Amino acid sequence: MPESPEVQALAEFLDARVRGRAVSDVDVLEFRTIKTRQRPPSELLGRPLGAVERHGKHVAVAVGDDTQLVVSLGRHGWVRWREADASDDLPDDAAPALAEIGLDDGTAFAVTDAGTWVSLGLFVVDDAVAVPAIAKLGPDPADPSYSQNDFDVALGGRRKQVKAILQEQESIAGIGNAYSDEILHLAKVSPVVHAAALDDDARDRLYGATIQTVRGAIDARRGIPIHLLKAAKVDAMRVHGRAGEACAVCGDTVRDFSFASTTAQYCPTCQTGGALL
Template identity: 55%
Template sequence: MPESPEVDALAGFVRDRATGRVIRDVELEEFRALKTRDRPPDELRGHTVTGARRFGKHVAIDTAEPGGGGPSLLIGFGRAGWARWSERGDPGPDGALPVIVRVRFEDGAELALTDAGDWLSLNVSVTDDPTREPSVAKLGPDPLSADFTREAFDGIAGRRRKQLKALLQEQETLAGIGNAYSDEILHAAKLSPVVHASALTEEERARLHATIRDVLGAAFDARRGVPIDRQKAEKVASMRVHGRTGEACPVCGDTVRDVPGSKGGAQYCPTCQTGGVPLG
């Protein structure tokens, strides 16, 4: 699952590669991906890309037509969406993932939006204001923004009887954190994934708030400039507990275990996070 550090790097890549290029067409390989049925992608033909912005795990590709502004293509990457870039004449990639949407440029370059999931999660919208689209409008604060203050986090965590793992992944609460980084944040903060947010002490809330910013800030720095076809591999390699079931914790040496009920999708360290007692 792409999360905010990878999506931010992708937005930067699109800004660098696509800004100033003219869109020839946007082709839907899977019509279900379009969420704005009254705004067809044809609206983007002939428009020049002016930039790209990130909203949580979404990217908006902004455009302008000659003599005025234009709509944006808002991309939601969901659980398994990603992107592939090619210039005119580039060979097709081996073992390519299914392409859901193709953004073709007049000079022959192409941005292909892919989805590796068993069910379609990638989606696109054509919109005059991405911030008004439901998927963006409902987002909570970005953890690296000035809005994510300690006081704001206290207001979020202090009243929620929800397990920390689930709370961190709730996009309406915090934008951009998914399964992998929630594991990494909780491990670094030495907190159990199943404890309720409202049960945290003041010191634990302060530690978690700082750790969220530290872990994501380091990930943003590490992902920046990495080619988009290497983003997933770099992310996987950086994980300390997520996806490391059965391996030794790099902090204490205990065995990393699966969070019960996660079907192997989430991990934690008993010594670092649950007082040495494995979750039942």
């Protein structure tokens, strides 16, 4: 699932390329992606594009002065860029394009989905906050104004696992399964402990680890071509996706555990006092 560091890099990549261009062609290949049926992407034809911004795990492209094209990336969505003189040939394992937006300089970007079901959505709206998932977003740790108080409000005294709260977009925007594993490992906190059970020191460590992980990953992803961002993310993980490997901190074996219909990873020595989940 795309998370805020990679989506931020994607937004910056697109901003540098589409700002000032006009839409010359719109090709929708999968109509289930269109979430604003009264305002299809064909409405954008001939209109100029402006700034591209990130909202949590969503990308919003300004169109003229009064419209936004919002791409909700969902679980397996992404964007593929095509240069003006590029071949249309793609690798056999390339994710299928669900829609493509052509620009007046011959370049184009396609929205893709690698999943077995369509999770990606396209919205044409007056303002990005008209998209329900964006309207409900909590504060974003990538924002310089994000504070310890914002984090404490998200945790509260809730009897809910900390990992679930980190991934709860209404509480903390932009974090998913992978970066929540990384944050918890850096903070040396068990993924299954409830927020209500955390002492002040653990809360401080979690806040610091959240800021360090999210902002550090954003800095690290900047400038990487968007087709290489997933690989860069995987390579940077310390525990997520590393089950069976040695923890880089203590040398113990990184373990799997089931979480919300998926799997996550943790280090028993660093995070759970040696207990296996």
